[in-house]
Amino acid sequence: MSNLERGATALDEARRKRASMMLPKVDFEGFMKAREEDKANVKSASQYQSEVIDYFYKDEQMQGVKLPWEKTFDQFRLRLGEVSLRSGINGHGKSQLVGQVINSIVQQNFKVCVASFEMHPYSTLQRMTRQATGTEKPTEKFIGEYFTFLDNRLYMYDQQGTVNGERVIAVLYYVAETLGVQHFVIDSLMKCGVRSDDMNAQKEFLDKLCAAARDLNVHVHLIAHSRKGEDEFSPPNKMDVAGSADITNQVDNVMTVWRNKKKEKLIRSGKAKEEELNAPDCLLICDKQRHGEWEGEIALWFDAASMRYKGSQHEKVWQLKF
Secondary structure, three states: OOHHHHHHHHHHHHHHHHHHHOOOOOOHHHHHHHHHHHHHHOOOHHHHHHHHHHHHHOOHHHOOEEOOOHHHOOOOEEOOOOEEEEEEOOOOOHHHHHHHHHHHHHHOOOOEEEEEOOOOHHHHHHHHHHHHHOOOOOOHHHHHHHHHHHOOOEEEOOOOOOOOHHHHHHHHHHHHHHHOOOEEEEEOHHHOOOOOOOHHHHHHHHHHHHHHHHHHOOEEEEEEEEOOOOOOOOOOOHHHEOOOOHHHHHOOEEEEEEEOHHHHHHHHHOOOOHHHHHOOOEEEEEEEEOOOOOOEEEEEEEEOOOOEEEOOOOOOOOOOOO
């Protein structure tokens, strides 16, 4: 090797060593800001004492909106800042049951916005009106009184078909911050612009949705479909929700709606025995309640005229009071 080549090699080695000692490009301002934010999030456990006392002595678990059925009052509540998943097989009444829940929410003086990408607002409201009046054909007088009550309490996002997930989040922020909405219904997950086979996109959307619910102190009701099983005669569970496991992992509550189609089939065939006739028409199954201790099944009976679910077989259907 010539002197010239040895000199060039030594120069390259010197440059390499100098480069290895240079700091990489760093966003120092961002680094320091993150340090301050992390510092602000580290708190003494004693700061949460009053909240722990409230949990034990103010029945914190039972704070929030009640479901329409009295027998559930001590079991489950719709708490602000949470996301509830309503899943079930296609055609098993998920949206129908949520409509009855919405009527109960507005009765308890909470504002609701429904973003149904599968049904026109007219169809949703027509069904809710029947559920509210308890009859198949409400009077014009009641319809007028009902919609007067709903004014500034219930809002409809009028958009059908697939919508970008970012738009859904933006609508949630708008109705919460501008209209004071406290309960936001999304029907359904598969219409939020997230492919069923894109697990990362589903996780990212749920991340944003759960963060928005906490940030805005809003309860989000998310409707999703269950995977197709061998038949419809056995209730699905949270493991059967179509899509990524992150869906049920991230939400606060998971409730499955199951319609007793075996009972319906036996009645149509004239082969139903007394035991089958007395069986519930629907099960609302709570598979997860992050901030509550109860999980289990809620037996419901369906009244076809009003499209309302009852808490017991022989319960009378009354017109709701507003």
